[in-house]
Amino acid sequence: MRVVLDVQGNWRAATRLYGSSLRNLLNPLSDLLGRIAVRRADAVRTIGPYTTRLVQELGRDPDATLPTYVDSVAVSARPPAPVPDAPCALFVGVLERYKGIDTLLDAWPLVLARIPNAMLRIVGRGRRSVRVAAEAGPRLEWTESLSNEEITQAIDDSSLLVLPSPMEGLGRVTIEAFARGRAVVGVRDGGTADLVEDGRNGLLVGAGDSHQLADALVRVLGDHELAVQLGAHALESTEGWLLEPDAWAARFASILGGPHR
Template sequence: GVEREKIRVVYNGVDERFQPGDKKRAREGLGLPHNRFTVLFVGLLVPIKGLEVLLEAVHQVDDERLLCILVGDGTLRECLEKQANETGLEGQVLFAGSRSSQEIPVWMNAADLLVLPSFSEGRPNVVLEAQACGLPVLATRVGGTPELVTDGSDGLLVDSGDTRQLADGIITLMSDESYRRQLGRGGRESIQKRGLTWEASALRIKEIYQEVRCQYSRR
């Protein structure tokens, strides 16, 4: 294998479009109700994302104030729509379909919580984007997600596939606005402290190229 001292890690950055915004204005622009606790998922509607678990969690929360929005499309959409209908969630789950990348910051600013219930992940940029918007994150502790979310500090982590934990996380954040704000601030501060911008990532890559060039020029 490759020697450890030869490895350099460059993290993804976050586009500068992802900034905290006015929730009321965002909801008005998207035609969303102002009086609903809005949980947002952004990504592909495919089995690995754990969305069937999410809909079951929404069913267990059993609160008409809750609105779950799925932004994205995929092979699982028809099954999820059927699940929502069969469990009486027609008024609580909104399938928004695929949206342009330009719209995603608006959806995030309209939401109260980003949820990522995946069974597997790499290092999901959607978490970084939510944190940059000051949006609290509820995610499963899989893949690289725990590198981005510190449980109880800038988000909440639950076990993948555990419907009850996911439902309890939603209930906790739904019932405690000050805690939501605290987690949202924590995520935003985490992004700022780590300098996770595309400019910073590009500069880091440039530094690595310069380091390699210097090493070879000495030979």
């Protein structure tokens, strides 16, 4: 049986990000398991430059780099809608600390102090749902889940996507937002920076810095012309990341069908 290691993020995050002293004891084990998996797999697939670097740090080049699958038909079924006049930020993801949701929640009151009519829409569920539910209100809307079509509509209804995760492997939702002509506000760490060019198709801030995040959100939400400009460049940025389903499947099948080690 051929074993393909699919590297979609930083496996070290579970013990290093927000790690307690007890979790830190697991760091050597996490590193060891990562090295063993990378070296023994018949093939290694990464999803972008960030995950490629993680694999190369362990002494191996990936056998293939294939972006995370995005349903190109669904996100491109209709032309992108114009950026709405009403300022709205969208977060889509698991509600866990490693996704940066706490940084976003800390930043949002700072945004509202400067743009009182701004709206934050959060889509997702997880262990931070309790805090999200407690802070939901007229300017913060929370939905646990949406269909793919509903997520596309939610992106169209927003001025930008915010992705504060410091260890994102690539960020499928970033590609989806680009395909709908929306800017992305993310962090410089992780794979987000492989997609977002600061000042061109979005803005990048320091990981875990709620004040920087608030400033970036205010900059885009408070300037409709800038949101439109960044969104136009975002739409151009899908080249190379958005593949037709048959093309993506063929490339993935070639990875599965290669030789054994």
